[in-house]
Amino acid sequence: MNLYHLRYFVTLAQLEHYGKAAEKLKITQPGLSHAMASLEEELGVKLFEKEGRNVILNKYGKMFFDDANKIISMLDGSVSSFQDISEGGGNISLSIIKPLAIKDIPKATRSFLDKNKGKGIDFKFYTGVTKEIVEGLKNQIYDIGFCSKMENETDIEFVPVKKQEMCAIVPYGHPLAKYKELDLKETIPYKQIIFSKSSGLRPVIDGMFEKIGEYPHVAYEIEEDSLVVGLVAQNFGIAILPKMYSIQYINVKAIPIIQPELESYFYAARMRNRYHSPAADAFFKYVCNNGL
Known part of the structure; x- marks a missing residue:
């Protein structure tokens, strides 16, 4: 099913006028009519009834509108969230060994947030031992780990951030x-x-x-x-x-x-050769450059 057709349908259902809906959607009125005809053909039912110069939802249109509106709202919310992430916001998931959990990481995250106010950055905190943290990085549970260095883990980038x-x-x-x-x-x-x-x-x-x-x-x-x-x-x-x-x-x-x-040091760790959100990348570099 064409997502554009869903958006066209929801807009037409709200405005109840082909001309106004086409203008808002920035498409031609014949193009909107063709899209609605295609949608009705795919569903196998009529969705609208004419009422003078306007159109209104019939029984089946009202049933379909509830689901279509939820889908469009969910999609728009998801797109907005990802736009925030692309602009440097979003969640950063950290897993921390306990020697760094009481003072060092809370201080570093607070400092980073203070320097990046208004970007919508938030942290998710977890604790664990080094082996669990490394496995969590591999399984994409965590963005960054703060732990000891494990040998023979070539897929993980370890950067020293605090001397032990x-x-x-x-x-x-x-x-x-x-x-x-x-x-x-x-x-x-x-x-x-x-x-x-x-x-x-x-x-x-x-x-x-x-x-x-x-x-x-x-x-x-x-x-x-x-x-x-x-x-x-x-x-x-x-x-x-x-x-x-x-x-x-x-x-x-x-x-x-x-x-x-x-x-010997404590390390900031993350996966090599894997995409990191702008916020997670910025925090990793912030800690690596400033230490704990």
């Missing part, structure tokens, strides 16, 4: 709690809670232990950082993880690791 400050997290009363900073070797005698192999942080932490040529006794392998910190607080072991804003609210002490030196 690695700490030893210990319960108060632990022998290491008296120190203000630590060499990683000083953590070796104590059982540790580490991230599972599916975590993007696991290679980072393994790499730190490789640098000192030693590996601790692993008490638990956990995927979720909040659970790691919670277990440390209850004296299930100590942990090495990035400094997180939320740690200050839990009964643990974060002690900076000064040796070995580490160049």
